Amino acid sequence: MDKKTTVALLLVCPDTNGIVSNLSSFIYNNGGCIVDSDFHNDHQHGFFLGRIEWLLEGFKIKREDIKERVSELCTPYNGKWTLHFSDTPIKVAIWCSKQDHCVLDLLWRNQAKELGNAEISVILSNHPDLKSKIDNFGIPFIHIPMNKENKPEVEQKQIELMREYNIDVIVLAKYMQILSDNLVDTLNNDGRTVINIHHSFLPAFIGAKPYHQAHKRGVKIIGATAHFVTAQLDAGPIIEQDVVRISHRDTVNDLVRKGKDLEKIVLARALRLHLLHKVLTYENKTVVFE
Amino acid sequence: MDKKTTVALLLVCPDTNGIVSNLSSFIYNNGGCIVDSDFHNDHQHGFFLGRIEWLLEGFKIKREDIKERVSELCTPYNGKWTLHFSDTPIKVAIWCSKQDHCVLDLLWRNQAKELGNAEISVILSNHPDLKSKIDNFGIPFIHIPMNKENKPEVEQKQIELMREYNIDVIVLAKYMQILSDNLVDTLNNDGRTVINIHHSFLPAFIGAKPYHQAHKRGVKIIGATAHFVTAQLDAGPIIEQDVVRISHRDTVNDLVRKGKDLEKIVLARALRLHLLHKVLTYENKTVVFE
Amino acid sequence: MDKKTTVALLLVCPDTNGIVSNLSSFIYNNGGCIVDSDFHNDHQHGFFLGRIEWLLEGFKIKREDIKERVSELCTPYNGKWTLHFSDTPIKVAIWCSKQDHCVLDLLWRNQAKELGNAEISVILSNHPDLKSKIDNFGIPFIHIPMNKENKPEVEQKQIELMREYNIDVIVLAKYMQILSDNLVDTLNNDGRTVINIHHSFLPAFIGAKPYHQAHKRGVKIIGATAHFVTAQLDAGPIIEQDVVRISHRDTVNDLVRKGKDLEKIVLARALRLHLLHKVLTYENKTVVFE
């Protein structure tokens, strides 16, 4: 079943009667076989959020016409909807700095086919350190040195590279630079999604050196958070979080070491869910259809 | 929204096209407002499993006719289905022995309205120890002493009491007697559900004294398991499990103490999910629509 | 072994050579049998933190002389030390408001002998709601109504009651009032320890309505934190924390419900560790010798 092409429709809109019925009847009446469906009614805010996935094989509407027909179906609901064919590759760029654990982990998972239909097109870094390790994976590694003076130019270069590679998703895999508002806005306006891993259990320890903050505060558990990037630092919709227990015997270095395992897993889970089109955002939150 | 009466339909059947469409259209076409829906397609075994819940208010089919109309809708799918009105109380009996933590916890949760529409009708015990504590809750406590000789008579008495109180769900809250096959079969044939809490992470440490077994084996994590009771000991469909970390410093008594917290929470979660009609069973497994 | 009286010595001091040797030789040379010992060297701050527990039986120094002899032993280390006999009851007061789950849980655990040698002497509340439930346990319940105007008088009354009952440990079991700086200082100066349960994973969501904050922020995990109370709100040394996973399906009410289980367990664990003299504080953090 995994190998067959599927179509996934995601819809967020004001809640009203008949949405599930209309969506599922559209598929059924056109010969479609649903393989997965998940719906959520947010009664507090009056939203419907749904995801429905069906086999392309046997569906009577031609592939090239599906988008238009779905548009006719969904437009009346005054929400936002997206449509995804599982055989369409999703172009991913990874941005990193000096730390290798997240970027190597993602490259390994991509080889292991854990990241859906991802196509990791390019790795960007503001440091040259990881070049040789990444070269083993045969993916272009572009090093753009950055300092306070050239940051605007570098960001312009980054925007252009994302356009050149036609990137869908940018993963900040321990990219230790704060993105300017202009950079975030331009990437988003270009239709690109940006996912970041923050090395704390947000909203605790926003900003720099969260493990040092956690150690000083004496918490008994540390965490990591993967979130979509919006202009406000560390405040975008959270996709996934996880935690690990620590004790007084753990130094800051131990927190960093334990945290690396968290960061890898949380980022990979979040990216996978996004690449499988299982994440919807609304009201600065996410619905994750696991 | 919580207070309004809802109707929940659960269906397990061989998978085929159009089920979601038919179920949701039935509700929509009769003016129903879906408040929650969740579907699962088990591609390995070819099963469809679904739960759909809608407001009774505004639904055009009269309450007394809904069951028949749903029967017409679902019978063709050759599966099993159940229908539940949220304002119908569910009669619960709790069976216990000497340990108080699970039964007191359930009584407390019932007062706190955490157990859906449960009506705890009677407490049975083979020991008198907990009588005074349970009397505080104003629920009948029936003590039936049991020994090797009178076990068949006691079980017959238990069957009759369940009939007398018209019990829907029996909770074995640390009831430290093994139910005979005849008892299990009769309760099930009478249409009653039996839920047990086992004090291990099943299938590890089946049978007696699991904490002693765990301590001897030197595991680093212990667990608890809530499951439906079938004739085979500790082998029924698992509803919920949870675990807690232990270390070499923990004695068997520490395991027992830590385990009690697990047992309470796991049993309460499982019972709550069942009372909210969120659990489906098939192939000796459960689907839990959380 | 559990039943025999033990002596526990806790010491925090600047680290230097020979401390473990001197402490353990003092016990050995006086015929003592160590039943538990745990030491920690904080190399970052240059502290030694230790706990050593031995049997009173067989120890050649008379019970009434032990304190003086330990003082001679420990004073040269220029730190702080405390000495505890396991058969000395620890007088506990629980302060609560309207919510019953934490206070009832502690009373139940006390009956089950899970709280070491605690003697729960009195329950204080600013609301009358829980009186009848607590009366079942035969512990005095004192209701002192509080409003903006009478807060200083009420706090003075609270201080006096704690003196009258000679309380060692005050547990804020969902006591929904902020303690004034004067109250905290006076209780601490009187030699009383105050432990609070905060319904979030501190330092996330400090202050009021943390579950509402968590729901709005869209976190995927919620937590609870037990900490010693100092004058600064929610900023005292953390004793214990735990977390539970949530999803988009959970409303604020679900967070409250799931959180209650966390709050009970985290508070009970923290109190138990404190009552067993397993918690040391320094640098606004705790060392927990589990």
Add this chain to the structure above:
Amino acid sequence: MDKKTTVALLLVCPDTNGIVSNLSSFIYNNGGCIVDSDFHNDHQHGFFLGRIEWLLEGFKIKREDIKERVSELCTPYNGKWTLHFSDTPIKVAIWCSKQDHCVLDLLWRNQAKELGNAEISVILSNHPDLKSKIDNFGIPFIHIPMNKENKPEVEQKQIELMREYNIDVIVLAKYMQILSDNLVDTLNNDGRTVINIHHSFLPAFIGAKPYHQAHKRGVKIIGATAHFVTAQLDAGPIIEQDVVRISHRDTVNDLVRKGKDLEKIVLARALRLHLLHKVLTYENKTVVFE
């Protein structure tokens, strides 16, 4: 502090008075500075288990004489003891088959200096698949094809290679062959430790295809277990375990994918603890001084 050479002494013996005093006085009286110490008294079985670590710098006994002096100190206790200098490399061999996740993870952690003073000397595999990936790390990869007929010869070859490379620790990193009793005994008699990762929460799902077993049984949580290898399959002392939650939506493939993350982390934690000399075994269990 991390960089300075330390000496670690581990002792298991029948419990008696004065052990901590004698050990710590030996160090203190010879000018040693303790950096870490942890003791455990198993009252059930009457064992003392301890670990004490001190700086070599400043210790007045010459490095080459320490072992003899410690022998004089510990022999009277009639237990077993080991002595470890932190600057002595520990020679590690990794055995694997076709799956790359555990072996690559260990190689990456070794580069990141997470595995103490490990020196990964050789990788053995019964399949050639991973050669090119491992070649990137510059470690010898030896492929020895195995089938039913040549298993005894291959095992003899494995024994010889371990001798040739003078290996201290063998890590079975998803090595999908059962070791014969003779192989296990010979490796152990040669003084080598063998650590295995089993892809279940032992003792649940011993043997082959644990993820299939777990899926069929319908458990809600899966686990992984790292243990020392003894002649009896999957029954050696457990060093570390961890778990992850699953749901009815997870197929066997999902369990395998989620399990891989568990396996990597659990194996790495266990190996790290062993390489830092923090694990003691007795009574087929471990004491882990974390």
